[in-house]
Every structure is written in C-alpha cells, then in structure tokens.
Amino acid sequence: MAKKTYARGHRSPLASFGIHATLVVASFIAVFPIVWIILTSFKPKASIRNLKLIDNPTLENYTALLNNTDFLRWFSNSVIVAIFTMIVGIAMAATAGFAISRYNFPGKRPLMWTFLITQMFPVAILIVPIYSIMSAFNLINTHASLVIAYCTVAVPFCTWMLKGYFDTIPKDLDEAATVDGLGPFGVFWRVVLPLARPGLAVTMFYTFLTAWGEVAYASAFLNTNDKFTLAYGLQTFVPRPPTLPVWELLTPAAVLITVPAGLVFFFAQKHLVAGLTAGGTKG
C-alpha cells in the first residue's frame, strides 16, 4: 500500500504553476490601475480615452497642473499639515505610550480602553461639535484646526502601537539607568526613545499618511482655495455633475500625490503590522 506523503516544501509542478498563476493575476489586479493612471498622465488631452498604453507621451499635463492650477500650494499645505500632525502626534503618543508601558498607575486600564474605544467613534458624531469648537476659537479655515483634529485620530492608535513597541525594550535597561541616577524623564529621553527609533519611525509614517489622505475634516473646515489640502483641492478637478471632470489634470496630480506617500509607505510597511499586533496581543 503506497501511501502518498504530503511533505511541506514539496509540491507538484502543476501546483506550483497554479500558485504562480494566481499570484500573477492578483498582482496584476493590484498594480494595473495604478500603472494605468501613470500611463494616462503622460497622454495628451485628446487621446486620454485611448486604450493604447502609450500614445504620444508628453509632459504637458504636468506642466499645466503645475503652472495653471494651485496644485503646488495645496501640496505645500498638505506637507505642512502632515508634518505638524506628525510632530505633535508623536510627541504626545510617545510620552503616553512610555508611561503606560512602564508604570502601573491608577487609571491605566481605563485609559487603554479609552484608546480602543475612540477607534469606534464615527467622524459623523464628532465633526459638528469639533467644528463649533474650532469656530469658537476662530480656527476655521486654518491649518491648525486640521492638525488638532488629525491628532485626535492618530494619537490613540499611535499610543497603542508605541506601548507595544516599548514593551519589547527590556526593563533592566531602565533600572540600570535609574541606578546611574537618571530620573523617569531621563530614562525615557536618553534610554528608551533612542532604542525605540524603528517604532517611532513607523508611528511617524502612520500619522503622516493619516494627515496626508484625510478628506472629511479637510472638506468641512477649509473654505478658501489658498488653504486647501490635496484631499480637498483635488475635488475641484472632479466637480459634481453636470460639470465634467478634468481628467488630464487629475491623473498627473494623482501620480505626484502618491509618490511621497508611496515612499513613506515602503519604509514603514514592514513594521506596520508587526507594531500593530505587538500592541494588540500584549495588552
């Protein structure tokens, strides 16, 4: 009786072919829309509906976008908002994450639950009251309002992730540093933070991307063209019907917006979920 064995790492050529075929198809579906937008952005306006992959490649869409629209202004607005969100958000998340990771203080458990629960709050319920708070402080149509609003989105999640990361740094190091005369803030600043650089990088990327891609608050709080971020500015290229969308400006804009986000993302992606699961399982 010959029993077929099923060892791992051994499989028939047919199975190998099947796996590769599936993955190739899946990769194609994942990548092709992006490639198509990139290719379209180089087509002249007249042939934008053309099915040919490459058709009289030209940079005229890019020059039109940069010269005739406020794209660069929106871009710099987005950069400003994203960078400030990143700095403010990380500063708060790192200190709180450290305290939660290292100390057992009254109020710690409820605080951690709060962070999880805030993930559940829909934009819908917060946006109107936050809007009225912002207008009470005259912050409507400013970038500060966006930075503050984005921090409320990013900070709870980042604190959770950083706590998980700090947990992996041995406590012996803290104790050694305390013996050498460092206070709690010294331990945090001189010992733990430098060791947590990869974790900090991941959370920085996360906050950056959150701010870079947010639509709802930006659409509600901003109302003049010089303050728009990309998420709002781009909506002017795709106005509501019957006005026709301006695809020849949208496609190069999409490419230019995705490049920095994509770069940031690829530095972060390896650690992104590792950080997330670390924070989640060690709760």
Place this chain on the structure above:
Amino acid sequence: MERLRNTYNKYWYAWAMVIPVVLVLAVLVFYPLFQGVWMSFTNINEANQVGEVCTKSLGGAETCAANPNQWQFIGLGNYADLLSGRVGEFWQNFRITLIWTFTCVFFHYTLGLALAVLINRQIKGRGVYRVLLILPWAVPAFVSAFSWKFIFDRDNGLVNGVISALGGTRVEFLDTVPKALAVVIIVNVWLGVPFMMVAMLGGMQSIPGELYEAAEMDGASPWQRFTNVTLPSLRPVSASVILLGTIWTFNMFPIIFLITRGGPAGGTDILVTGSYRAAFEGLRNYSLASSYGVLILSILIVYSIGYRFFLRKQGEVW
C-alpha cells in the same frame, strides 16, 4: 491625606506623561462626544444656532434682537423623525451600510487570507509578489477613489473603452444604485485587501513550525493542515482584524463620498456619508447629523459587545 500624597509622589511622573493625551482626548473627543449627544436632542441647525439676529440699518448701525426661532430642546424628536423615516433616509442608509460593510469585510478577509496562504509558501519571487500586492495600500484613499472614478468613467474610462472596443455599448456605471454600489465596493475591496493580507501573514509567521511537523507525521494533507493548524492558530489575529475591519469599513467615508457623492439620489449613501451630507450640504442640519452619529456609535458598540460575547462563548480568551 497622607495616602493621597503618597499616591501623588509615586505616580506624578506617569500622570504627567499621559496628561497631554488625556487633555486632547477630553477636549477634542469626549467633550465633542457629549456635545454631539446633547445636540441630537435639540433642533439646532445653521439657521437657528445664533442667539441673536443682527440687522444692519442703512446708516450702518447694527441692531440686534433675540432670535425668535432659536434652537430648542426637542427630546427624542430627531430620533423619532429618523427612525420613522419622516426625515432623511435612515433605514435605506442602514441597509446600504450593512451590504457595504458585510461585502467589503467578507472579500477583504477571504482574499487577504488566500493571498497570505499562497505567499507564505516557499515560492520563487515571493518578495516581489508581496510588494506588488501591498501596493494599493500605499495609495492615499482619496487618490484611489478619483483614479477608479476615472477608470469607470463613461466616456474616458478604461472599462468602457474595453467594452466599446469589444463592440458593446458604453455603460454609465453611476446612474443606478446596484451598479454604483458595485463600483464603490470593488474599489474598497481593492484597497482593503493588502492590510488583511499583511495582518494574516504576520499571524501565520508566528505559528510554530512544530505544529506543521506534527501534522505531517500524522499524514495530514495540505488542506487538512490548513483547516486544522493554520486556521485555528489564526483565530486571535482574525478576531481582532475582523472587528477592526468592520468598524473601519462601517465608518469608511472617502470612497463613497468622492466616487458617488451618495448618488444617484442618495441611493448609495451609507450612514456616515448620509450624516455628513446632512451636516454640511444644503441647510446644515447639525442636530440631525448628530442623531445619525449617536445611532452609528450605538450600533457599533452593540456590535462589538455582541462580537466579544460570541468569541467568549466559543472559548476564546480575548
């Protein structure tokens, strides 16, 4: 008193470190939350929110008088209006939200899991596949939304280009609810699968190899190894990502808002976009939007509690 001082001395630095976060959450999450809940019991909107109405006379002098139609407490009026269907389209939005959330999460999870299983095997070029498959995650959601709107465009889009090249007639994808809903779901599945795949991959890599070796010794086929080792080991990870994914998808704003704007005629609005449009389009009805928000939050809380209860019952410590 002595005890209080001791507690303070012992913990002041920990509290000092969390106080900025607590303040931000208090001022910008919990205060708005309570204010939102309060607003949902009033009839406040753009027109009646001010306490005083000021009119300018010809000479430039301003006279102010108390607003005769100032907003007031109306109890459960908004909820009665919403739930009975007198105002807005709550049940319609709710139905669409359920279809949207369930379909998206189902495909996110099954496709993400399937791809993770394939990529977790010893194959050539898995690094390349991994990067390519993650790519949709790297694109900001609003860019994906506009790009897909272009791809599905009636006159210039790729899909219609192919259809007409094959001899078909061009299709307007956004003019009926089923087609428009299918489009937004496809887009959201496209951009949500990478997260699930990476999460599942992370989960699979933490499964100890001995389990597979033991299964092999017992003569388990690959399928049996998958159902009896991989799937059970992934349950904790699956439990959290499905819960998170459901909450995120339920509240997913940009895709529907930017692709269909809720159209045709509000037919593809989910609860979140419906409430946003009540709050910021037309006459801004803040109280109605807040009532929507409270209902959304209640649904999610009930769902999360039910979900945890269900897992506990199955013996999951979570």
